Amino acid sequence: KAKATGKNTYHIYKPSADKQIYKRIELENDLRNAIVTNQLELYYQPKVCSDKNQIVGAEALIRWKHPKWGIIPPNEFIPIAEETGMISEIERWVVYTACKQTKMWQRRNLSSIPISVNLTAHRFLEKDFVQTVIRILESTQLAPQFLEIEITESSLLVNDSTVLAILDDLRRIGIGISLDDFGTGYSSLSYLKRFKGKFDTLKLDRSFIIDLSFGDTAEDNYITKTIINLAQYLKMDVIAEGVETYEQLQILSNFKCNMIQGYLFSKPVPADDFAELLSLNQLEIKEDYDGEKDYS
Ligand code: C2E
Ligand code: MG
Ligand code: MG
Ligand code: MG
Numbered sequence: 001k002a003k004a005t006g007k008n009t010y011h012i013y014k015p016s017a018d019k020q021i022y023k024r025i026e027l028e029n030d031l032r033n034a035i036v037t038n039q040l041e042l043y044y045q046p047k048v049c050s051d052k053n054q055i056v057g058a059e060a061l062i063r064w065k066h067p068k069w070g071i072i073p074p075n076e077f078i079p080i081a082e083e084t085g086m087i088s089e090i091e092r093w094v095v096y097t098a099c100k101q102t103k104m105w106q107r108r109n110l111s112s113i114p115i116s117v118n119l120t121a122h123r124f125l126e127k128d129f130v131q132t133v134i135r136i137l138e139s140t141q142l143a144p145q146f147l148e149i150e151i152t153e154s155s156l157l158v159n160d161s162t163v164l165a166i167l168d169d170l171r172r173i174g175i176g177i178s179l180d181d182f183g184t185g186y187s188s189l190s191y192l193k194r195f196k197g198k199f200d201t202l203k204l205d206r207s208f209i210i211d212l213s214f215g216d217t218a219e220d221n222y223i224t225k226t227i228i229n230l231a232q233y234l235k236m237d238v239i240a241e242g243v244e245t246y247e248q249l250q251i252l253s254n255f256k257c258n259m260i261q262g263y264l265f266s267k268p269v270p271a272d273d274f275a276e277l278l279s280l281n282q283l284e285i286k287e288d289y290d291g292e293k294d295y296s
Contacts (some may be wrong), residue, residue, distance in 0.1 A: 023069070028080055030066065035093055039065050041266035044115075046277055047239060050249060050258045053282045059116045059150070059261065060098040061088070061268045062186050074118075082122055091123045091131060099140040099147060101271055106146075110278040114176060116148035121155030125162055130169045137173075144174035150203065151177070153185035156195065167198045179241070181205045183227060192234060202231040205244025211260070212251045225255045233254070244289040263289040 027179030034040050040062060047057035064072040081087040098115045105111035123129065137144055149170060156163060167177055178201040182188060208224045211217065231238045238253050252260065265283045277283065 010047070024080070027066075027069075027072070027077060028084060029227070031064075031077060031080060031084070031086055034064055034066075035089065039067070040090070040093065041065060041270065042094065042101065043270055044101075044274040045268035046266050046283065047116075047259060047261045048265045050253055050260050053071075053265070053285065055113060055278060055283065056259065057113050057116065057148070057278060058102075058274065059118075059268070060094065060101075061118070062094055078120070081119060087120060087128065088123055091117075091119055092136070094118075095133060095147075095218060096136050096140065099136055099142040102146055103140050103142045105141075105275060105278060108275075110275055114146045114148050116150050116176070116178060118150045118156075118180065121151065121163075124151060124155060124166060130166060130173075130280070133170070133175070134173065145176070148176035148178055150180040152180045153182060153188060153191060154183075156191060160194075164195070164198065164290055168197070171198070171200075176200045178203055179236075181241075182231075183208055189230075193232065198234055201237040201239060202227075203239045203241050203261075204228070204231075204257070206262075207250055209240050209242050209244075210250075212248045214247060214251065221251060221255075228252075228255050228257045246285065246288060 004290075019094050023264075042060045044058045044060055046055040047059065048054065048062045048208055049056045062074050062078075064077050066072050078087070078090075081090050091230050093134075094117050098117050102111065102115040104115075126132075133147075137147065146203055158203070172178060177199050179191075179195070179199045179256070180203045183205045184207060185191065204227060208227070210222060211220050213221075237259060238257050239259040239261055240248075240257050241261050243252065243264045245264060248262075249260060249264060253259075264286055266277060266286075
């Protein structure tokens with residue numbers, strides 16, 4: 001970048017690049033203590049059936065409340081966790097915490113919805129992975145049908161046969177499997193064929209939702225419609241991610257995609273706030289969201 005914009009910019013970018021590196025080193029060190037010092041927290045975002053605006057599921061999304069840097073989003077520290085091998089411990093904590101929380105909501109008669117957690121390919125391929133999940137379900141006493149695992153398309157690039165076997169194991173136990181961020185990878189459609197019958201749910205990436213409109217680019221909508229139809233033909237549920245406007249909701253509804261996740265209904269919220277959402281019969285549709293993405 002500095003090259004393309006001329007040499008003057010060098011002096012502008014260098015200090016901030018240094019700062020980035022220092023922050024990164026600092027984060028790496030701090031992350032080792034983040035679990036024991038209770039700095040990690042799960043937020044929960046509802047998955048909503050738009051027929052009745054009722055919550056039909058929740059996705060657990062990790063946040064790191066850093067004493068100095070404030071809330072650090074997963075896209076900033078999950079890669080660090082992966083590179084340093086801390087991801088196993090973090091994801092074990094995520095699965096355990098999400099299961100325990102869901103069981104707690106069930107005990108309070110607040111909920112009978114499944115919780116989904118995001119796992120990276122790396123964790124997924126560890127030898128003891130399935131056993132670990134089973135142990136967590138046993139210790140939290142959560143029935144397996146209330147746990148779902150979201151894995152991204154790009155996770156599937158690695159080691160096909162191992163992944164396929166693990167998917168089978170998990171589904172045999174009764175755990176749901178979702179294909180996250182669908183449509184962002186290099187060979188999305190060929191995956192659908194190769195992994196046919198392995199996924200319960202396809203999560204249509206936000207990039208497809210952003211472009212939906214009734215306006216003169218309406219033909220773009222047909223790509224999205226086609227993916228929805230294809231997924232349904234393959235007997236998968238489809239969830240639209242990142243729905244922010246009423247217009248998007250209407251178009252998706254026309255396309256018979258009724259499972260919605262997005263700021264239009266709710267941002268991811270802390271557990272206590274989510275319990276309040278659960279106690280409502282119906283979620284209200286919010287104003288169209290047009291702000292910045294934030295983590296407050
Ligand atoms: P994802 O699994 O695709 O999660 C959806 C992301 O979209 C979340 O970002 C969520 O806050 C955001 N989102 C939801 N609705 C809207 C909307 O209407 N508009 C916009 N602009 N954004 C929306 P978040 O929480 O920052 O998470 C980003 C990614 O980090 C996740 O993408 C997931 O891949 C990863 N991640 C989150 N938690 C975990 C975790 O516990 N473990 C691992 N391995 N990855 C995680
Ligand atoms: Mg996800
Ligand atoms: Mg996603
Ligand atoms: Mg994503």
